[in-house]
Amino acid sequence: MERVITVLGSTFEALVEAAGLEPLIAVDVVISSDFDSAVRSYADTAATDEALGRFHSNRLGGVVRGKTLPRDAGYRNPVVILDASAVHTSTQEAFAESISIVAHEFVHVLVGQARARFGTTLERSGLPRVAAQWITRYALDEYLADVIADRVLSQFGTVTTSEGETLPLSSRTVAPYSEIFVDAASSGLDALIDTIHSYRLGHLDIDELWASAQTTTSDILIALAHAQAELDPLTSDGDAHPVTGTARFGPLHTCWAELHKLFRSVSPLAAAEFGETEKEILSSGSESIVEFWNQIGLIFTLFADTLHIAVAHPHRTWPSSGP
Secondary structure, eight states: OHHHHHHHHHHHHHHHHHHTOOOGGGOEEEEESSHHHHHHTTTTTSSOOSOGGGOOSEETTEEOOEEEEOSSTTOSSOEEEEETTTOOOSSHHHHHHHHHHHHHHHHHHHHHHHHHHHSOOOOOOOSHHHHHHHHHHHHHHHHHHHHHHHHHHGGGOEEEOTTSOEEEOOHHHHSOOHHHHHHHHHHHHHHHHHHHHHHHTTSSOHHHHHHHHHHHHHHHHHHHHHHHHHHSOSSTTSOOOOSOOHHHHTHHHHHHHHHHHHHTTOOTTSHHHHHHHHHHHHHHHHHHHHHHHHHTTEEEEEETTEEEEEEOOGGGSTTTTOO
16 A cells, blocks of 8 residues: 555655645555544544544445545645555555545645635535535535546556457546446435425424535535546546436536536646636536525525525426426
8 A cells, every 4th residue: 555655646746746736745644444433533633624523434325435634724734544445455456446545535635735725715604605615615626536536547557448448547447436426316316305395294394404405415416526527538628428417317417517517627736726716616506506406495585694495385396397
């Protein structure tokens, strides 16, 4: 595993220098056989408002194998925690997947540094547009981490398909998960629709509904981000199409198509431009998410400083209302 980290370290040094960011030499890497407990152990020292004390690695569509935690607002000395069961070099495939996992976490460091120096500052708020900006950011981060990790992985070799075609190493050629993530996103959307209807039936209150809607929407979009990053071409100028479709995802397809277009327009490696680009992405992305919420029945009204949430009749919302 030290070999993977050493090789990636030199690769990322060039990326960091080109982006004008802090060197990655200050990154602490922890490899743990009890990954969840290792992450929880940083609950009191990490510079994040994430509830690490309740962290668990199970996620919609899969299991988290790495976690990057800042120790300060500038990401100057972050810690990268890796699941020992997922990062090993016993086979060529395992070596390639380990590179992908470690590179993914190192990109989170680059994104964190770029955001600290040039990015948009977000305050926490239960207001729909602000909540949607955070959700947009989470999905953006996962998309960028996967895409750039794939570009790094492609420098380490090629694979030959059963048809004799030679392709660069990538998540698609090493360990494809896109279908799993798309299916998970579809299941998550069904669960969100069911949660909204449970509120109509009086099984939960409006605060529980709103909290669940935010969490589930974020999980869905992160799953789509992982799927999309795997299927998008390695070069930013190649053709790319949303992994969603109207028939299966309804208004979420429109939302994701817009987010995907926005995500394709940014690179944290162009650090000086990152702040302005991210600001535009968060603004447009949040509008798309709020519109998606409206179409599945969540209606928001702000009176003075008080948010009122209503739920529309099912016949007026998707899926009953059609695509």
